[in-house]
Amino acid sequence: MHKPCLHNVVIVGGGPVGSVLALTLQQQHVPFTMLEARAKGASHQDTRALALSYGSRLILEKLDVWPAVEARATAINTIHISQRGGLGRTKLNADEHGLQSLGYVLPYGAITQALDAVLDASSIIYEAEATEIKPGQDTSSVTYSHANTTHTLQTSLCVVADGGRSLGEIEGIHKETKEYGHDALVTKVLAELPHNHIAYERFTPTGPMALLPNGDNDFSLVWTGLQANIHGLLALDDKTFLAQLHQAFGDRVGKFLSIEKRMSFPLKLSVLKPSVAPHLAVIGNAAQTMHPVAGQGFNVGMRDAWTLADLVINTPQAELGSADMLKRYSQQRSRDTRGGILFTDLLVNVFNNDLIGLQAMRGAGLGLLQLLKPAKNLLISKMSFGK
Template identity: 45%
Template sequence: MIDHVDVLIVGGGPVGATLALALKASGLQVMVLEARHDFSRKPDPRTLALSYGSKLILERMGIWSALPQPTSIETIHISHEGGLGRSVLSAEQEGIPALGYVVNYAALDQALHEALLQSNVHYLTGAQVTQTRATQSYAVADFDFQGASHQVTARLLALADGGRNQSGVSGAERHVRDYRQTAVVAQVKTELPHKQVAYERFTPDGPVALLPSGDGFALVWTATPEAAEAILQLDDTAFMHRLHAHFGDRLGGFVQAGHRASFPLSLSYTKPVTGPRKVALGNAAQMLHPVAGQGFNLGLRDAWELATEILHVSPSNIGSAEMLAHYSSKRRMDTAGGILFTDALVRVFSNDNPLLHHSRGAALIGLDLLPPLKSLVARKMIFGARG
């Protein structure tokens, strides 16, 4: 087995896989260590709203065409429970074909997995990294694979493990804010068709999103952990009635509900994201509330910009302090913008403070009446902070 590479990627989730594929034609030695075995890849029930900018990245990597029928979002309708004020963002006003696309997480994961298997990347599945460390000249990872312990060194170690391991970047801290919210996800169908409209409705318990997906919607229903547990226990009919009462009558009743799954929600981020010979990206760098569908979009931009940085330096400078400083300064604004934007949405819109109630309605009306501001919000959601 190879024991030294240029770039070692810990975690072959969507972000780690994207980074590896963006480097596949570089002539560099790239290795991905992924803990999941091929046979233990459980279908993840999440759907992801990908921005138009993310579509462009996946297209350039040849992944987009492998995704089965992404559903386009042409309009986003934002409202809040129990008050006036709403805002509508539209692709037509922004002069682009769609504000975003809804894809199935499992399909994206599978397409990236297949592309890695067919590439020249050293891709090991069932490889669990147990420890990482770094010197000024290289990083080291210990990992278990096929019942034996192994070690590999690299000029640069890219940590894309979803933030699961605490042994990340030397000297960095992981900051965590528990929102005490859980997302319940499911595929649902409504009496009225979606017409490519995504709905985001803010309620005191948390936001509820309906994203157009195929001929139905992908639901992300945020609630307190206790309420989410109760929602999971309901039978389908009671679940659809509860959802109708919560979401309102905009789409008529709910007529079909698929399997439900839940995800606990928090904000957590690593600071700084770089240390000697190491960099954290994707959820290992920042895990966001799904309120504005920013998490993977941000992680994809991390992967794309890191690949660009690696391709711009000479091989001997990969993982150098200068390269990492340049990368982190380029990513700082986008990352901070994503964290602040989603955290503010959760904190301002997900509570029953009466003072904030009126300001929320006013904010949505204001957003709707000020096209430049609306355009700014739309661009931020489509291309990130520098959009």
């Protein structure tokens, strides 16, 4: 009888997280097949601004991909944190902490393009959309459609890195979700004054907003708030929007002069419990989605990919996807993931709260943080390396 071919590793989703896993395996000669729903190169024009931590830069350096993205990355050398209508502010400076920079802003398309350029195209099936994934005792099965035909692969390890929006519930994995009822508005703006590589994080009574240096003069704006408020902001004409932005943000970078297209997406905290099942692991945004307030989500996903790749490379083929291997993966990732979620959720709750007295406490907290170097070190370590 014909025995179906058993694949070592099948990765579902070739976004930045799936591709970092794929490239790490490729460099260590571990065979894999990656299924990507989009056509080759379709994501290269995606201008979504990713906040890349210094730790994620180190991963890209180890993969020798950093030189290809560096020219399109804008360094963040200072993070300025303040609250609207309240006292207290904190400044984090890279050089005070012995770092070259605190992080980078990078267009989504720049990272996918650089990864696609070095990935072996013969291991990737583009325009292949996974429709069903079933974990099993000996293997997992992945069903996908490609060129109007349905195929099924058996694999020792299926890694789901689809960003979390395409597949329904997977057997044995439960998703916990907390809706914030907030949306994020994202766009690019040009301000009167240069950014000088400063990222501004400003907490306002209606939600946090961030202005991140992106390119020579532009800022990427992430303005979060109640859905109704964000819908109202989307409906404004450019001139009125820029005036409202100036009012909410203050005068630190002068007036806002021009703006690109505004887009929005809903914010939620979601986490899979557990993120593994027999012969299956879920990584990146598919495993956890966080509020963008502290720029954690994407970087936690990068560390998922890096840790899983290391385990795959160091696990004998016969034990790939075994309960023991996946337990080790869960153990290695749980602290970082939980920490990222708690840290992000705490910031959202503390700063989105108008309780009497809380604004003064926040101001005192920011003022105190400004004075305490060990506390700043901890914050930077968490934001840069997840620990």
